[in-house]
Amino acid sequence: MRKLFALLGIATVASLMAYNWLRDDAIWHAEKNFHLTTLVGDQNGYILLPPEFVAQPFIRRIVWSPDGRYALLVQTVVRIDAPQNPQNYDMRHRVLAWSRATKRLTVLWESERTQTDINPERDFQFAFYKGIPACLLAVRVPSEGLPSWSVYHATLGGNTKMLGQFEDAYFLSPPEDTVRYLVFYLRENEKTNYLYAPVSTAGQLGEPRLLPPSLIEFGIYSMLSSEFPEYQLWYHDGKRLVGTHMEFKPDESGRLVGEPKSFFLWDPRTNTEQAIPQAEVRYYASQPRTLLRTDTVSQRVVHGADARTTSTTWLTEGEGATLIAADSEIAQVSPQGDALLYIAHGAAFYRALTRMDTKEAQALQERTAVEPYLKNGKQIGLALMMYVQDYDECFPPNWGNTEVAHVILPYVKSNEVFEVDGVFAFHYLMDGQTLSQIQSPGETVVGYLQLPNGRVVIHADGHVKWKRD
Numbered sequence: 176m177r178k179l180f181a182l183l184g185i186a187t188v189a190s191l192m193a194y195n196w197l198r199d200d201a202i203w204h205a206e207k208n209f210h211l212t213t214l215v216g217d218q219n220g221y222i223l224l225p226p227e228f229v230a231q232p233f234i235r236r237i238v239w240s241p242d243g244r245y246a247l248l249v250q251t252v253v254r255i256d257a258p259q260n261p262q263n264y265d266m267r268h269r270v271l272a273w274s275r276a277t278k279r280l281t282v283l284w285e286s287e288r289t290q291t292d293i294n295p296e297r298d299f300q301f302a303f304y305k306g307i308p309a310c311l312l313a314v315r316v317p318s319e320g321l322p323s324w325s326v327y328h329a330t331l332g333g334n335t336k337m338l339g340q341f342e343d344a345y346f347l348s349p350p351e352d353t354v355r356y357l358v359f360y361l362r363e364n365e366k367t368n369y370l371y372a373p374v375s376t377a378g379q380l381g382e383p384r385l386l387p388p389s390l391i392e393f394g395i396y397s398m399l400s401s402e403f404p405e406y407q408l409w410y411h412d413g414k415r416l417v418g419t420h421m422e423f424k425p426d427e428s429g430r431l432v433g434e435p436k437s438f439f440l441w442d443p444r445t446n447t448e449q450a451i452p453q454a455e456v457r458y459y460a461s462q463p464r465t466l467l468r469t470d471t472v473s474q475r476v477v478h479g480a481d482a483r484t485t486s487t488t489w490l491t492e493g494e495g496a497t498l499i500a501a502d503s504e505i506a507q508v509s510p511q512g513d514a515l516l517y518i519a520h521g522a523a524f525y526r527a528l529t530r531m532d533t534k535e536a537q538a539l540q541e542r543t544a545v546e547p548y549l550k551n552g553k554q555i556g557l558a559l560m561m562y563v564q565d566y567d568e569c570f571p572p573n574w575g576n577t578e579v580a581h582v583i584l585p586y587v588k589s590n591e592v593f594e595v596d597g598v599f600a601f602h603y604l605m606d607g608q609t610l611s612q613i614q615s616p617g618e619t620v621v622g623y624l625q626l627p628n629g630r631v632v633i634h635a636d637g638h639v640k641w642k643r644d
Contacts, residue, residue, distance in 0.1 A: 213540045216492025218466060220536020222529040223490070223497070223515070229273055230280055232521030235295035236505070239516070240303045240310075241350075243509040245331050246273045246516055247283070247310070248523055249295040254288075268293055270312060272331040275514065275525075281333040284312060291316075302346035302355050307376045308332065311355050313344050326357060328378030338380050347371065347443060350459055351413025356443055358386070371443065384446050389439065390418055409459040415440040417456055418448075465512025466492045467528075471504050488517055500524070545631065545641050548624050551592040552631040552639035555601065558586035559621060560637045563610060570621065573606040593624075600625045610635070 212223040229248075236249035248271040255264045268286040273279070286293075293299075293316065300313040308331040315324050324344040329335040338357065347356035357380070358371045369391050373381035408417045422436040438456050440449045470489045475482060488503040489496045499506060499517055506517035515526045531539075562583050563570060571579050580593045580601050593601040603622045613619050616635035624631040629643040 212497050213536050213543070214490055214492060214495055214497040215533060215536045215540055216466065216495040218533065219492060220531045220533045220539075221467075221490075221492070222531060222536075222539075223499075224527040224529070226524040226526050227278070229278075229516065229523035229525050230271060234505070234518050234521065234523040236299065237507040237516045237518070237523070238301050239507055239509050240331075241305075241510055243511045243514065244275055245303075245308065246275070246507075247271070247301055248273060248280075249299055251292070251295075265290055266292065268314075270299065270314070272310075272329070272333070273523075274331065278525075281331065283329040283331075283333065283335050284314060284327060286314075286316060289316075300344070300346055302348045304355060304376050305350070305353055307353070309376060309378075311338075311346050311357070311374060313346070324359075328374060336378055338374065338378070347416075349414045349416075349443065350409055350461065352444075354444070373443070387441065387446070387448055389420060389448065390416070390441050392421070410440055411457040411459050413459045414444070415442045417451075417458060465508055465510065467508045467512045467515075468492070469499070469506035469508060469515070469517070470496070471506070488519075490515065499526075541628070542641075545626065545629070548595060548626060548631045549639055549641060552624055552633050553637070554587050554592045555583070555622065555624075556633045556637040556639055558583040559633070561586045568610045570605040570608050571603070573603060576601055576603050579603040595624060595626055605635075 211225065214221040214223065230250065233251050233253065234248050235251060238247040240246065250269040250271055252267045252269065253264055254266070265288040266286075267288055269282055270284040272281045272283050274281075293314075298315040300311075302311040304310060310329055310331065312327045312329050312335070313324050314327075324341045326338045326341060326344050327335050328338055341359040342362070343360060345358040347358055349356075353376055354373045356371050356373055358369070360367050360369045362368075369386040370383040371386055372383040375381070409415070410417050418439050418441055419435040420437045420439070422434050424432060424434065426432045435453070438451050438453055440451050441447070442449075468491050470491050471486050472489065473484055473486050476485050485502050486504045487501050488499040488506045490499050490506075490508070499515070500519040503517055503519045506515060508515050513528050513530070515528060517524055517526075559570065571582050573579065574582070577599065580590070580599075580603075584590065593599055601622060601624055605621045610616065613635050617638065619635040620632055621635050622633045623642075624633075629641060632640045632642050634640070
C-alpha cells in the first residue's frame with residue numbers, strides 16, 4: 176500500500192510539472208508568435224493580449240462602469256463638405272456605450288450638426304446604476320438661452336429618454352443603493368432652491384425634494400456642489416452621505432479656513448439627518464483599486480526638417496512599465512485591472528489583461544528578449560558546422576573573436592548575428608580542434624554571445640542554450 180501511495184505521489188508531481196511546463200511553453204510560444212506584450216510590476220505580472228478595434232475617431236473620453244462590463248465613449252465626428260475649403264465643416268457629438276461581452280457599440284445620445292465644440296470632460300456627466308445595464312446622462316450644449324443641461328436615462332442597449340432640462344444638474348450615486356438621484360436648483364424671485372429627485376432603474380423621475388440647508392452648506396464648502404459625481408463621501412453602508420458642520424477661523428494670513436465641528440449622516444431616501452460622533456464616522460470602502468496606472472508622456476519627434484510633439488501611453492505598475500501606443504493621450508484601466516481601453520490616432524482600442532505571478536512574467540519577458548539572440552547563435556553554430564565540413568572537420572584556429580567571425584561570415588551573410596544591441600558580442604573558444612578530438616559535441620562549448628544578463632552558448636554539435644549569469 177505504501178508503494179502504491181508513493182507511486183501515486185510521484186505521478187501527481189510529474190503531472191503538475193508537465194502541466195506547468197506545457198503552460199509556460201504555450202505562453203512563451205504565443206508571446207513569440209503573436210507579439211503579446213508583458214508587464215512586470217512590483218507586485219504582479221501581466222500579459223496584454225493583442226489590441227482589438229472598438230470605435231472610429233474621434234473618441235475624446237472613456238468612462239468605465241464600476242463592474243467593468245461596459246464603457247461609455249464620448250465621440251466627435253467631423254464632416255468637411257468641400258476638401259478645397261476645410262473651414263466649411265460641421266460636427267456631431269455622440270455618447271456611445273460599448274459592451275465588453277458582445278464587443279458592440281450603441282449610440283446613447285447624438286447632437287444636432289453644429290460648428291460649436293463641447294468639452295468632453297466638463298460638458299458630460301454620467302452615473303451608472305448598480306447591477307443594472309443603465310445609466311444617467313447629462314449633456315451641456317452651449318447655447319444663449321437657459322436651461323443648458325439636458326438629462327437622460329439610458330439603458331446601455333440604446334433605449335434613451337429625456338428626463339428634463341435644467342440650468343444646472345449633478346448626480347448622486349449611493350454605491351450600495353439601486354436608486355440614483357438628480358440634484359438641481361431653481362431660481363424664483365431672486366431665491367435659489369436646491370432640490371433633488373430620485374430616478375428609478377426604469378428611468379422614472381420621482382417627486383423633487385428640498386435639500387436640507389446643512390447639506391447645501393457642506394456641499395458648497397467642500398466643492399461638492401460642482402463635482403458631486405467624483406467626490407461623494409458615503410458612509411460605510413454605502414447608502415448615506417457623511418456631512419460636516421464647519422467652523423471657520425482666520426489663519427496667519429487672515430484667510431478663513433474651515434475645520435469640521437461636527438458630523439452628520441444624511442439619508443437621501445428619507446431626506447433625514449442624524450448626528451454622529453466623529454469616532455463613529457466610517458467611510459464606504461469601495462473595491463480595492465487596481466495597482467495598474469496609465470501614464471502619458473509627451474516627446475519631441477524629428478524627421479529631417481520637420482518636427483512635432485506627440486504623446487505615448489504607457490501601462491505601469493510601480494516601477495514596471497510597458498508601451499501601449501504612440502500618438503495616444505487617453506487611456507483607462509478597467510476598475511478590476513483586467514482590461515484597458517485607449518485612444519490611438521483618435522480611434523478606440525481594447526486590450527484584455529491576464530494577471531500572472533511576477534516571477535513567471537520576468538521569466539517570460541527574459542525568454543522573449545533572448546529569443547532573437549538564440550536565433551543568431553543557431554546561425555553561428557550552423558556556420559561553424561559548414562566550415563568544419565569544408566575544412567577536413569577542423570574548427571577554425573583561434574585568430575581572435577573578430578577574425579573568426581570574419582572567416583565564417585560567408586556562411587551567415589550578415590555581421591548582425593555577432594552583435595548584441597549593435598555591439599560585437601561573439602566570443603570564440605576553439606583553436607583548430609577536429610571533430611574526432613571532441614568526445615561529447617553536445618556538451619562542448621565552441622563559443623557564445625555575451626548579453627547583459629547571460630550568454631547564448633553555442634555547442635560543438637550546433638545547438639545553442641541560454642545561460643543566465
